[in-house]
Amino acid sequence: MRAIEINDGLILTDLPAPELKEGEVLVKVHATGVNRGDLLQAAGHYPPPPGASEIMGLECAGEIADPGDTGRAKGEQVACLLAGGGYAEYVAVPEGQLMSIPQGLSTTEAAAIVEVACTVHSNMQLAGLKAGDTLLIHGGAGGIGTFAIQYAKALGVTVAVTAGSQEKLQLCEELGADILINYKEEDFAEVMKNKCDVILDIMGAKYLEQNIKALAMDGHLVIIGMQGGVKGELNIGRLLTKRGSISATALRARDLADKARIVADTEKTVWPMIADGRVKHQLSTTVPLDQAAEAHRLLKEGEVTGKIVLTVA
């Protein structure tokens, strides 16, 4: 099968199709989402968990080419959460990581929403986000942000976002964001001081001190990215005064049972929000699989709003 290999760049090559293990189906990939984790893996910083495919690609949509021992129907269209392997014509997927295609979406659009939906929903559940809360989302115009704004508004949450340009903030506003902060012009910690019940953070160390300042009483900071560094000073005294919590999470290394639980719960909660229009896909750009390097360049440069998807079949 055709697949992208990391070999002094991203090279389209011919590889053997994956062999199915117990409880897995073979999916013929129509489209696969591009995530920051793929950039990290291409740079050698994010090795796949033990037993996972060495190929990049954390989500895809397509059709079942071989149902293995699962009793699924050949040809069934599915969206898939992957531990890896999406940048290829075929991928082996544990049955617990299969979702239906959300009503009204194409497979290409579906491939843009699996990872963000599972990531945002599982983390907001961890943080106990609920109607009436105030949520701060960093990078509101990115793949995670554009989804998280709509998801939180559907839950009845007040949403604040940070972004680096007026254009990006305008997109956030169109998606429903209530409070718009240009981080190049304002200190978000001052604007949101003691106000945030939950913060969804992709910056890590660089924002740690400001995020703690922005937390409300019993607030919860959830860190899912470290674009601003790994090590930061934590003021435990300030955290204690607020009875605050910090969690740092990632989806990829979770075990099969944990992923199956998250996938089922995300489908149950988020897919209806898509079906009735409260949450719209944020697919912004499609790029053919053989131009994966160009897709990575677009994401790295940070000028894309929403998601980039590689089209395969």
Added chain:
Amino acid sequence: MRAIEINDGLILTDLPAPELKEGEVLVKVHATGVNRGDLLQAAGHYPPPPGASEIMGLECAGEIADPGDTGRAKGEQVACLLAGGGYAEYVAVPEGQLMSIPQGLSTTEAAAIVEVACTVHSNMQLAGLKAGDTLLIHGGAGGIGTFAIQYAKALGVTVAVTAGSQEKLQLCEELGADILINYKEEDFAEVMKNKCDVILDIMGAKYLEQNIKALAMDGHLVIIGMQGGVKGELNIGRLLTKRGSISATALRARDLADKARIVADTEKTVWPMIADGRVKHQLSTTVPLDQAAEAHRLLKEGEVTGKIVLTVA
């Protein structure tokens, strides 16, 4: 009424008895527990929350002298969680912070267990501690530690403790601790590396890095004291690899509804553990109220295991 005032030392003085607000009862104090928060308040570092008594004392037991508008019976024996005011003959207590005297305990023994029981139970609930987990308790021989060991064993948890002497570790072992670590001789982070589902910490900054190392996957560090400093370096990368969480909490500043919920839940969960002998009080020393300064000295020097209680009436 007689009460202890902070005035260039701890001085027994005469103060007006407190006036009751709506929903409060007046309790005639028999005994009041001594906590590290009292030491901090005496040193000027832990002011009472707005509206609370200026007098020290975070827990007591005694009898209802005036039921106010609550419909309680005059003379009823009660144990009380306080925002302050225990170092006195009388204290006003919101009804939601009244508990029964645990079966088999004297009022003096009950005054030694309210704060630790509410603190440990509420924090272990926050951390999701459950049977089969491994819990690391720092300061295993102290007031919090001696209670937490027994509480966790009653839940079916594997308990590791740190302490600074063989004698203290032996007490921890007698209370049920499974893994004994003398922090002067061993690095607890090496002994417990990647093993702790929950850590109950009183050291703050000094132990932050080691605590993160000791966390297991999905582990939760709960910080309830900062005897080792306020600001520490947090390795977010390591926390994320483990999908770890950190919470820092305190009981005193919680609002009335929150305290009432914790008090009711603690009585329901912990009092039966005391009644059937799974958890024993750890009252080690009683000191008359007028010698409060001596009680503080004993706690500060750190040579006491278990709890110190001031006897009032």
